[in-house]
Amino acid sequence: MLAMDQGVVEEWLSEFKTLPDNAVSNYAASLKDKAALVPALYKVIRENYSDLLEPVCHQLFEFYRSGEPQLQRFTLQFLPELLWSLLSVSAARDPHTSGCIEALLLGIYNLEIVDKDGQSKVLSFTVPSLSKPSVYHEPSAIGSIALTEGALANHGLSRVVYSGPHLQRETFTAQNRFEVLTFLLLCYNAALSYMTAISLQSLCQLSSRVCICGYPRQQIRRYKGISTRLTVTSEFLVQLITGIHYALCNGEVEQGSKALDDVLYRAQLELFPEALLVGNAIKSSLHGAALKSNNKEGARSIQVEITPTSSRISRNAVTSLSIRGHRWKRHDAVDLGSPDELMDISEVDEGVWPGGVGPDMTPPTITISNSVTTLNLGAKAMKKCRLGGRSNKDKEAGALTTGRAASENAELSFKRLTLTSSQSVPKAGALTSLTRTASAVFSRSFEQVASGIVPPSSNHTASEVGRYSCSLQEDGLGYLSPVPNHTQRSPSISVHLGSDL
């Protein structure tokens, strides 16, 4: 370390201590002008044995504790370097050298996990829903296309916690290390726009090293530091990827894409689906976009072009929109299937939608969604079944030559359905009361329908015919909807089960 750097750092150390309280914000703004300071501090952190490390860490913590955003960001910019320092030291099993870095990181963590009143902070966000009007859209314009189970379960806006509450931590242990570090990266990522290029580069470097050390790729990258493998968690990698994504789009193309590759490499080896998911998405979304590197276009490389506004899809192609009005008439009814087949589709989420669609009738149009445990073997078959149950009260008077088998079939199916809807007891509290009442209404409405089927065939005037056919659409949902019955005379229940992927 050069004497000059040391001088800069020492000056910085003494300067802040003598600062009066009211001068802090001016001081924070002036930090940017000290060109030599930041590189000098990086050097201090990199050289683990420097005498200056401890006072520097202390001062960085003081900066963070001051609450002044600019000072906090000043500290945060060193976070990637500090993390690497901590991880490499802990990998080398030399616990004595990183004490002050540990203290700094834990200090920031303990400050960040509580709010101003000292209560645990919970970071949450609202999941937008197309079914609620927003500043950008009206639900009616979107149409019904997004009415999936998930959309309905979240009818309205739901607030979701994505981090917290966290426990205060006194020390780093192998168990809590990545929990703390992941949270710290989350804080860093929240301030990404304020980070300098050096900091982003340091983040990329950290990501690469954490991911490749001890693996064959280390040779390719020619990194000669520690060569022990570092344990990582998927969540940690996802946070790294978030930072890398920003770096990649804001000037650090070369380092960023290298880092992204390395993280994906590690995620593959560790079989982390979360990290692979986000990493793949970033790679694929940047595939077409020609990223400009730092040298020419300024720091930001986000560019847009004028795009043609007319639809590029020719009018005569069949699209989901054009097909929507189309009515499918399928008659290849398949029976409910043997229990073995049904067992195959053992999916966790069960959804039930009764509901009618038809302008000329007034069916129960309640839509509910439930993620329900189906406790009956066969009822598992009702996987994501969308049931359009309604009584068909039109003129099909003669249609009641009730086959016994068919009515049994109906009863069987009815049992399963009620089971499905009534077993919602041990359900997580994510449901709204709306869906609960709806489920009650549903079982009632279905009962009506079912009882409409069961009566003996003598009753021609009852003329309540329910036909249900359940077919698996390409989006994985089954639709159970009444089909006008002209050819067949008996009510029948048919469930078409498509291949479950």
Next chain:
Amino acid sequence: MTARKSGSRLETEIERCRSESQWDKIPELVRQLSAKLISNDDLGELLLGECKLQTYLKENPIKQGASPRGPRPKLVEVRKHLTAALDRGNLKADYLQEASLLMAKLCYVEGEYRDALGHYSRVSLEDMQLGGAPVYRLSMIAEAYATKGLCLEKVPAASPALSNKNTGSPSSNRSITDREQEIITCYEKSGDIALLYLQEAEKALSAGIQNRSPKPGPTAQDLELGYFLETGLQRAHVIHFKNGNLTRGVGRFREILRAVENRTTQSLRMTIARQLAEILLRGMCEQSYWSPLEDPPTVSPLDDPTRQGHTLSKNYSLSRRPRVYSGENLFCPQENTEEALLLLLISESMANRDAVLSRIPEHNNDRIISLQSASVVYDLLTIALGRRGQYEMLSECLERAMKFAFEEFHLWYQLALSLMAAGKSARAVKVLKECIRLKPDDPTIPLLAVKLCIGPLHWLDEGECFANMVIDMGEKAAEFRAKGFLAIGLVYSLKATDASLRSTQEEYQRKALGAFQRAQSLSPTDHLAAFYLALQLAVSRQIPEALGYVRQALQLQGDDVHSLHLLALLLSAQKHYHDALNIIEMALSEYPENFNLLYTKVKLESMCRGPEEALLSCKHMLQIWKSFYNLTNPSDSGRGSSLLDRAIADRRQLNAMTLPDFSDPETVSGSSSSYSGSEPVSPTSPSTISTLSSPLSSPSSPLFILQPPPLPPTKNPTFLPPGPPHPPLPHPAPTRTRSHTFCNHITLRQLSNCGLQDANILGFSSMFSVCSVHATSIAASRVEQALSEVASSLQSSAPKHGPLHPWMTLAQIWLHAAEVYTGMSKPAEASACTQEASNLFPTSHNVLYMRGQIAELRGNIEEAKRWYEEALSINPTHVKTMQRLGLILHQLQRYSLSEKVLRDAVQVNSTAHDVWNSLGEVLQAQGNAAAATECFLTALELEASSPILPFTIIPRAL
């Protein structure tokens, strides 16, 4: 009169045609017009000029980025018409303006930018009325602003010929800025008016269709934005971004998006929504974000610092603006991810609508276009949702992408990964199969499938098949080859544990050992390979060899919890209990919340330090359990926040929660309840817990779960005993209500346990105070009911190892405490602890087994027998129960039955030395000395290598 009337009708007709861009009808109308009134000749010229210009532009559209140059022969006529209209000066002011605007446009098309600007300055665009103007004029004005902007960009700023009012500023630098500002203002105005025009045009069109239903012409025809309007709508933000002015670019995007959409703007909106989402995700962070309804920050890190200060805010106003979305309770995003998500959901719904479904070759291009635009949106959705950990929602979104996914590997793979991340394992495996078909060379995909098969699904045969795929890739799999062997080794190892026949067990163990050795030799630096090799050796009771490899694993990964645990167990097998305990304590200093280690600790402590220490550890475990699962904030709801989600998210913790005898063959079927409980039922969502911790809630009514927790009935507040010191919360309790109810539970518990008060040695009651589940057990027993129903529906031959329920952990802790008390010969306390576990899982064979032990302790042989039989009826292969039952039968002198039971037990687990010992005793009692000796010898031999808890409590996962 009639002439005038028809004349005005003619005018309306002309206006309509101009608004609807039906230029081909104009010449005919002009002919009619000139037949009516002579004074309209000039108007005729204007109209003819306009229609010819527009037709020309329609036939020769200007391309973005290309600048028109030079006079076009076809436009000569246009110029003639317009000149004629302008020169005579007979036109009304409105039409005169229109003629000038058209002339300027013509000039632009011919490349005469200065002339065009001249025309615009004469017209003074700013004065043109927006209110009450016919629809077509709005479009004209919008185009005029755009064209003016284009011209200003073309003409050099310093040009003296410029007819710019703002020129004359002293510094040329400032004039450049001013000029830039002027250009941007032109475009922004153009864009705003264009949006207004499109809204009005659509309104007029729909009104027109309703009014005169006959001869609608090409009604459904969409309006088309020409080059000029497109430029006007988009050029402003393009310039902002080019200048590095993200703040204003984003602001402009938002303005366009907030305008109420119509058919023509849909595609533009989709693009812009996606682009804005990209910017929000790529270029912004939480701290630099501002909401769409807020003013942007004056200084933002998003803007190019070298141009900072040039970020003038919008400085114009229009008399009429496009309608924006309004109303009460509009959702306005408050965070960048929220806004990005909203925008992406809107884009997604549009992209989904445009999904080209037909697969005929003619539509190939359309399909590719629709796929591309959709997959960009889905990728961005993945980034946004992945950042927030919302994998469940993501998997639902990606499921909707499946209509694009035919033969598209990326979409399939992403769906599979999202299903996996959302914990929908069975489905994930099925999708992964399709991914393997599409990309058979990628070793990661089958490995992911094995991971699921070994872990949550316990589909060992499928797992074997997937692992073999990786191995069959040979050298191509590179670094993944070792992983493949590791995977197959794990499959065999688990199969060996499940196998009921000794010969199959040994066969699988041999295979597993071989595979682990292979993995270890292929990847000597992988600690997992060494660790699993050690574990497998340990299971086969090759203790010294196992110690060698576990040391190797620890050298590679010093703080690996499973290696440390295995080391401790190996030491305990060598009867170095104190060393083992030291190792466990060391491991616990790194993993203080690992229940698995704690279970072993309890066992070792009661062995080395006496039961008092062990009880303290039990209490400590209860405290950890409480702080760990109490932490979840009860106020949050929705996905991703329930306890279980958290438990699933935290894989380390999950592994830590494996029950001690969980993967033991004898308990496998009973533990299946835990498997099934984890996915479909999630009774531990915070709201459930908070309500259920109140005794008031009626378990039969699910609706109660949705209500805020009512205060528990403190029947007699004065009765509150000073009680045991409430354990200090290691962390501020999330809510006061909660800790309040909690306290009340304790008191209730205390009251109901009066009989136990006298047995209050060793902090017994304080143990209850930590984690009594009296009230929660109502819920839990319901859960248990559900669980056991599922469990009974599953064959015991299909054991499942899955993520565990927090309640399971709690029950396990109580059972451990009960065991310690039984060891101390304290049946009352033991039975109280068992009761706690039984409240949670009344039909668990472990609970029944423990009850049997207590009965034995009390000397009730018959009762014990009954409990054991019940336990066996739930889990017929629970070896410990079989052993106890065998002993009791022995005591009852029913030797042959006893022998039968014990032989069965040995068949299930041939390494249980105490079973061998009991068998020896029974055989001896029957007078079969030779066989008895053999049994005793076997028992002796096995005992020498027997760990304190079975090695298989260490979880095996990829």
